[in-house]
Amino acid sequence: MARLQILELPEGSSDDRPPFVLVVDQVPTDEARFDVIRRDLLTDGDLAERLGARAVLVFEDTVDIPANDTTAYLGGSLPPDAHYEVTIGGQPVTWTPSDETQARAAEEGQRLANERTDIARDMDRLANHKAAITDALGINPLNGWDRIIEAAATLRQDRAEQAAALARVRNLHRPVEHNGQTICWECSAYDFECLTTDNSPVAHDQCGTHRALVGEQTHTQEQT
Ligand SMILES: [Zn+2]
Incomplete structure (x- = not known):
């Protein structure tokens, strides 16, 4: 069965999307059956032109393009309702640079939204911890971290002094x-x-x- 593949070409500065050629391999050696394929390729004008391909390359042999995944052809004949989209670099051939820009912008927007959600969650968690700490220290929850650290240090020093005083009394x-x-x-x-x-x-x-x-x-x- 003939196979269709896309061979992507290096992009030039004047290209608005990556140039490519259409590769048709495993075409029948039988003249009558090859005519059917030739007719398909040339019906309604030049297929290459309609697809935006630079050229159509036709081979009787198998031509595997390393960048392409041809495993879909391994299953034999396709079911009648099978639909395969022609893609270049994972994008539909109708993909244009402005689609690319839009997709990138949407992706970046989503990333920023996720980041904001994460930050908000961290802030909530921090506020809860702070409330618990100020409560444990017995100070106003509106105190800043400097005051919290100071209160904790004072508490530690008081405890050390109390322990020393108790030791003196116990010794006496x-x-x-x-x-x-x-x-x-x-x-x-x-x-x-x-x-x-x-x-x-x-x-x-x-x-x-x-x-x-x-x-x-x-x-x-x-x-x-
Ligand atoms: Zn005594």
């Missing part, structure tokens, strides 16, 4: 062994040199400060 009211009893260093006014207490010994587990540190309710707190 630390447990010491005295006459077989665990007493509070500070509350008992322990004298390390003489191994005596200036106050009556206070059992460490009765030290109000120690109990407050470990979260137990103290006698003092119950009164207030």
Whole structure:
């Protein structure tokens, strides 16, 4: 079966679309059957001229053009309602440079629209995160990022200072062994040199400060 192919030619500066030649290969060697094809090519004037082709090349042999996909011919004869569009570089032969410009513009417009959607989505996500952060920090959600960073840094510094203060208090009211009893260093006014207490010994587990540190309710707190 004869096959139709397009061979694209290098485009010149004066061409408004890529020039091409129409390639017809596998034409029948039988004269009568070839006449049928010749008639098809020449009916209603010159086919090359009507298609805008520079020429029509006809071969009895198979001529495979590397750029063309001829796999559609592998399935044998085409169904009667089959429709194949003649294309050059993936575009219909009626494609013109202005179509190209329009298609590029539409593509670029779509790309920009998608980009805007992505940016809007990112902004929404960022606004939600910012609201959550300002809420966690306990500051006004309208604060800028500089203020948010400053608040977080202050929070971290406060926490470090509080931890250091707690360590100092814990060290002051630390447990010491005295006459077989665990007493509070500070509350008992322990004298390390003489191994005596200036106050009556206070059992460490009765030290109000120690109990407050470990979260137990103290006698003092119950009164207030
Ligand atoms: Zn104590």
